[in-house]
Amino acid sequence: xxxxxxxxxxxxxxxxxxxxxxxxxxxxxxxxxxxxxxxxxxxxxxxxxxxxxxxxxxxxxxxxxxxxxxxxxxxxxxxxxxxxxxxxxxxxxxxxxxxxxxxxxxxxxxxxxxxxxx
Amino acid sequence: xxxxxxxxxxxxxxxxxxxxxxxxxxxxxxxxxxxxxxxxxxxxxxxxxxxxxxxxxxxxxxxxxxxxxxxxxxxxxxxxxxxxxxxxxxxxxxxxxxxxxxxxxxxxxxxxxxxxxxxxxxxxxxxxxxxxxxxxxxxxxxxx
Numbered sequence: 001x002x003x004x005x006x007x008x009x010x011x012x013x014x015x016x017x018x019x020x021x022x023x024x025x026x027x028x029x030x031x032x033x034x035x036x037x038x039x040x041x042x043x044x045x046x047x048x049x050x051x052x053x054x055x056x057x058x059x060x061x062x063x064x065x066x067x068x069x070x071x072x073x074x075x076x077x078x079x080x081x082x083x084x085x086x087x088x089x090x091x092x093x094x095x096x097x098x099x100x101x102x103x104x105x106x107x108x109x110x111x112x113x114x115x116x117x118x
Numbered sequence: 119x120x121x122x123x124x125x126x127x128x129x130x131x132x133x134x135x136x137x138x139x140x141x142x143x144x145x146x147x148x149x150x151x152x153x154x155x156x157x158x159x160x161x162x163x164x165x166x167x168x169x170x171x172x173x174x175x176x177x178x179x180x181x182x183x184x185x186x187x188x189x190x191x192x193x194x195x196x197x198x199x200x201x202x203x204x205x206x207x208x209x210x211x212x213x214x215x216x217x218x219x220x221x222x223x224x225x226x227x228x229x230x231x232x233x234x235x236x237x238x239x240x241x242x243x244x245x246x247x248x249x250x251x252x253x254x255x256x257x258x259x260x261x262x
Contacts, residue, residue, distance in 0.1 A: 023133060023162060024133050025130040025133060025134060054158070056159065056163060056166060056233070057163060057226045057227075057229040057233055058166060058230075061222050061229060089233065092237070093215075093229045093233060094210070094211055094212045094232070095212075095215060095229070097212035098215050098216050
């Protein structure tokens with residue numbers, strides 16, 4: 001399935017819903033969208049991977065890039081993921097220790113200090 | 119002997135095709151259904167790595183994927199990039215991954231290797247027997 005990207009705003013947070021396959025071919029589009037959001041002033045970003053059915057190392061690289069960019073800008077970055085195959089990918093790569101991972105968008109926003117003010 | 123052989127020009131758009139073919143042949147060979155996600159990911163990572171090396175070194179030759187199902191399901195992904203580029207693979211720990219100075223390329227390479235090593239029990243990365251390049255060989259059991 002092709003990559004799909006949809007953005008919505010929840011209080012202080014920008015939620016990017018990602019669907020389909022994130023791989024070496026489609027990851028540049030995800031990177032572009034994240035950069036657009038961050039350059040456009042988004043500081044608290046939640047990426048919802050709920051409808052992602054494939055994620056590879058290039059996709060993971062893009063997500064780490066966004067995390068670092070937002071942290072250095074004083075912002076926050078979290079992922080929403082509750083599918084075991086994807087969670088296994090995060091565990092195997094040790095990225096589960098790098099990203100805040102939450103089962104739902106509400107949980108991700110609730111866990112972020114910026115969410116409490118929203 | 120390879121039952122299916124696929125060669126593709128080193129472009130990211132073709133990696134998905136290689137994954138689809140690799141999983142279709144795995145299913146046909148009798149690889150357990152619950153392993154197919156891992157087969158798909160591992161073949162994708164091996165092909166992504168090969169495409170990245172070809173592009174990095176300006177190698178226009180195709181990437182070769184050979185799938186064989188004699189006894190087990192064996193997949194070989196063969197690149198034609200200089201050997202010193204391909205063998206030195208290492209997984210990164212959480213501190214290294216979060217380090218600001220790590221380049222995107224190094225991160226993706228490290229994560230890709232962690233996925234290969236984590237998902238493929240029987241994995242070998244070695245120089246090709248003839249000419250320049252490396253071969254990533256992955257084997258999965260077939261049958262019940």
